[in-house]
Amino acid sequence: MSSPAAANITSVLKETRTFPPPADFAAKAHIKSQAEYEAMWQRAHDDPEGFWAEQAASLSWFKKWDKVHEWNEPFAKWFLGGKINVCYNCVDRHAEGARRNKPAILWEGEPGDTRVLTYADLHREVRKFANVLKDQGLKPGDRVTIYMPLIPEAAVAMLACARIGVTHSVIFGGFSDTAVADRNNDAQARMVITADGGWRRGKVVPLKHNVDAALDKSPTVEKCIVFNRCNQPVAMKAGRDLWWHELMATASEQCPAAELDSEHPLYILYTSGSTGKPKGVLHTTAGYLLGVSCTHRWVFDLREEDVFWCTADIGWVTGHSYSVYGPLCNGATTVMYEGAPDTPQKDRFWAIVEKYKVNTFYTAPTAIRAFLKWGNEWPQKRDLSSLRLLGTVGEPINPEAWMWYHEVIGGGRCPIVDTWWQTETGMILIAPLPGAIATKPGSATRPLPGVVADIVDKQGRSLPANQGGLLVIRKPWPAMLRTIFGDDERFKQQYWLQVPHVYFTADGSRRDDDGYFWIMGRVDDVLNVAGHRLSTMEVESALVHHPKVAEAAVVGKPDEIKGEGIACFVTLRAGNTPTEELKKELIQHVAKEIGALARPDEIRFTEALPKTRSGKIMRRLLRDIASGRQTTGDTTTLEDYSILAKLREEEE
Ligand code: WT7
8 A cells, every 4th residue: 555654756857848739629618718717616616516416417307406515524425316327427318319320339340340320229239238228137237347359349338338327347358357357256247347368469369268268267157248350169057147149139129227226336447556465446426427518528528520549448448438438428430449559560550540540549658658659650641630639647757758759650740648546546637628728748737627736744734945845635536436346445445544634545746836736656656766756757768868768677675775775677778778878878867867875776778678468567576676675576467578588588
């Protein structure tokens, strides 16, 4: 668990470039000026219930709420007494209206097969699949695991659950059978929905095979529904395993959306945190839907004709909130792509942007740094002129990567929305409104309307501008997690007791003189060098600023004199060779950029960095390597085990 014991963090990042919203962008935007944003933020601050009630009019309700909000710290309820259905809001109301034949999902498989589901198509599929679930005896409140590739059926399965009040738990297809079993057991899932496999870098990920192994260890699971994606031979266990297409062939299209309470549990999503047992973050119905639909509209400045592509897998919260629930609730067109960004070639994402004329593109810094490493030739082969807005999420983005994204992908004309949020927050909390807020490379800028963020010390006292501290949220917001499934105590401990009476994010941040937030990463990752608490992210940014560096990870290692020394793991841009000279040059470079206090003690070149399956660098593992320790902690979230072995070899 993160300890906010020492809260102050010295911030050394000096980034002064600003990019005002382009005038033509601002003129057409939903929120057109900083003054308009500020008025909206103030209104939400002064009367949150009035503000959110007004927003909630954009949703379709079976029965209006009696009370907007109830706060029994740390347990929140929103729209009490209201009756609503997420699937109805995301599908039926569009299919029954003017958007009937508008594409809801534009999908492309890795091998190049494509599908378009209009809202009418989606409506038919979700009703039929909801009936399939009912026929299997599922009832409101039951839990179902979804372990699927990124295919339209994954969204259909989620929406069908939502339609009948079944709580889904989506597990990313890259997780192992043990991870699936642990999550099945924690959620006491009655069913697993999966596929024979999914395509990834030209190979089939054997999902059903993994499920078979998981189900040997998952006593609560009674049934398993299997979608045939890859025509892989799979074992079907009689009485337990059922084919999706066989069940759908006879399923009725009549299935009314259940009238559910506002606080009905919509989904559980497991998040690992940096250590320990995964936490089942619980999101509920009305507040979550309202949060994701409003933020999707504001932050991506949504228009009717947009083609919106969030590249995240459906197994992450980003996929839940901004591939499925946010865009569909808003009647938008959402793009989904099954496979890897470098299959068959390193321009696959740009080929998709070109083909579907994507105009809003939302991805992660880890992907952006990979593109930057691969070189400009790949995006330059494709027509990216349809793009009008770019987004990023998942980690602090180094100013260098931000500038590359802006220039090479955005052609210098697209605003970039750097969106800070978490699995737990459900919706984006800090991000620029692209027509209203000038951006600064590396800053998530300002809190959205309805969000009261602050930077504090461990007692919860606000810190002045330019002082690094703990990022907290002072007031509840509609899409916030309600608890950790089955563990209210852990929920309190993790988020509400470390800093009194506020939501503790576990991130470090500072605010500049303009009130902009600069996220410095997890407090766990802070270095303590000769009494200075430095953010690893800022040292990494300095390294990435060097023209030969593609990506860097910085960790502390024990140092008798300084407390902690600075160890840097560096990957180089295509075409550069690792040499001792270059090591010296990089050490000098950091000392010059930041100051002698941040002079690296050691540089190690590596082909790749160990990352979680969602793309975050696992600094904990690098700390073990840098200090010559055995790796003891949990490594089940590691994306590629071979990287650890390689890093250890490189050491010898
Ligand atoms: C953590 C949450 C939110 C969806 C994906 C990740 C880091 C996220 C940013 C950003 C700096 C960011 C934080 C946060 N993070 N977005 N724009 N700038 N850091 O969800 O796995 O729950 O991770 O990701 O450290 O706490 P998650």
